Amino acid sequence: MEKQATEREDDGDSNSMDRISNLPHPILHHILSFLFQDEAVKTSVLSKSWRYLWCSRPKIEFSETYFGGNTEAFMSVLHNTLQRYYDQKLYLQKFYIAMSLFDSEPLSLLEKWIPRILIDMGVRTFDLSSLSLKPACFDFPSVVFEAESLKHLYLESCKLNPKPLDKVLFKHLKTLSLKRVYIAEETLEKILSSCPLIEYLVLSQCEGLKTIKVNKPHNIKYFDFSDYLDYRADRDITIEVDIHVQTLETIRIEGAPNWFQSHHHKYFPYLKSLYLDNLSSRSIKDLIIEGFDNSIKVVIDVPNIVSFHYEGDIPRSISFTTASSEWKSDIVVWSNVNFDYDASSWCLKLNELLKALSESEISLDIQHCMGNPRVEEPPNLLVADNTCDGFYEPVVVGHLHLSLSGHSFFSLSALMNNLFCICRPRVIRQFWYADPENELETELNQVSAFVWNILLKERERRDYIWQHDLEEVCMEAFYDDEDRDEVNFRLKWTELS
């Protein structure tokens, strides 16, 4: 111990060796502002010059989880930290807090501080996240509408319900993200019409809205809307979304909204990414992006699309208009049909979807889940399936992945034979984690073995049309970094005419 102490006394010049402490304080503050609160606090023991550095960084970021259930400690540390910034008039740019919004004491502490944080301290970013998924009950103080310096507002699980709302002073707002927030329609309209600079708009599982209408000149680039009826108290209401803003670059729609029901021509010249997730067939019926009537079609006019993501049931009809020459579509289709009987009609519907996307580089993931797995005889390849016939055209698919559970090989055979009629995958990619204990993974392994069988053995028989077009099959098997087994089947097909 003593020896160490002597060494320390000698090292008056050792700071010149120090690779970080000599940086100017504003830069160290900048670096510290990327750390979580606990990480920032810990820098205080690095050396004496670091003792108080973190205390004045421009960000406060607390989570109640740091305190392992000790609410009192959480409240006291939060209060003291805020008080210090307030008393010393320190610059606070960002305030993040994650807490349970159901305990009255921490809530009243937060309520007390919100006006100071938003108005007196003038934060640019205010982020409140809830540690629970329960719906809104905390009334967020309406002083927020007077926060002139606010640029980014993220709220979760609260009510934003000012009465009456006279003025919105956060004119420079760029981000508005509301998750599980109760917000009256007039309030949202007022915000959107008062804040022309909003670029990033997220409305996730919000209540209180019947329609969301944005069609004035606006600057929104990112629009994310999700709505799961199960979470809402007013679940008989289906929210209508009518957003027609030409600046949009990314649209993300999840759940079951009535989207774009109006008859106007919708046109998104800058749209690069379109994500449609978890859309049930019920909502797809109403999904019209560019529609001239209320038909049951998905019509998408996006001249400059780069990527299109879709996850859900197969839409009844879809058409794509784009001038883009290089774009990708990432399609995850769900199915719970019994392929023993319905493989061909299901594949015909899938073919319609693929045809609409045939200009793009398609990646297709089929997620099939059947209720009761049946134990079948080993694959009987003599069984003739009700192979696709009718108006189908094979479509080139870059990658195909089959996520099948509870299937039988019998129905898998029907699926594959139909699938190869309607699409020509260049690579079939299957992977599973090496864990012999895990039955599901073993099953995935069997899927690969079976795919191989179909490709090779059935090929010799040439019972099916697709077999005549398949020129070459090559199998690659490898482990990847994540301890995952992967098998890729590379297929070479006769050129499509």
Added chain:
Amino acid sequence: MVTTDEKGPLTAKKKSVIIRSCDGDEFLVSESAAVLSTSLKKILEEKEDRLIHLSDIDNKTLAMVIAYLSTHADDGLSDDLKRSFDQEFVSGKEFDVLKYLVLATDTLQVTCLCYTVAKKMADIMKNKLVEWVRREFDIQNDYTPEAEAEIRRLDAWAWDDRQLEDD
């Protein structure tokens, strides 16, 4: 010596400026790239001189900053490409290189790059034990053990080190 950046021949027709590093190397930079730095922009607005001398930025750091500015001034590149360029730009760079970069971007007021570099430096410190950070950056611990223990006690809530890396 005049070193042209990648866009040199193309942008030579446009207005360009010469920037000299503290060790005397000169770089020809298009004005559209130079003005992405707030302080260079101010200098250019104030005086006609097309030669800017930076007395505290060395040639290697300056070359990196100019590569960044030129890429971001290129209208032909999409935002996505620029973003992935930024990630590439900081990945694998030594801490000391990042340190000179963050100082240079602070001086030149290149906000975006300053942000990216500072974030990268913070990422290096994330999830690490205090002892690791001291070793890595040659920080001399000038606390007595008692004083250090006292500071740890003050903010006891922050000290749950089970998940941290020390290699």
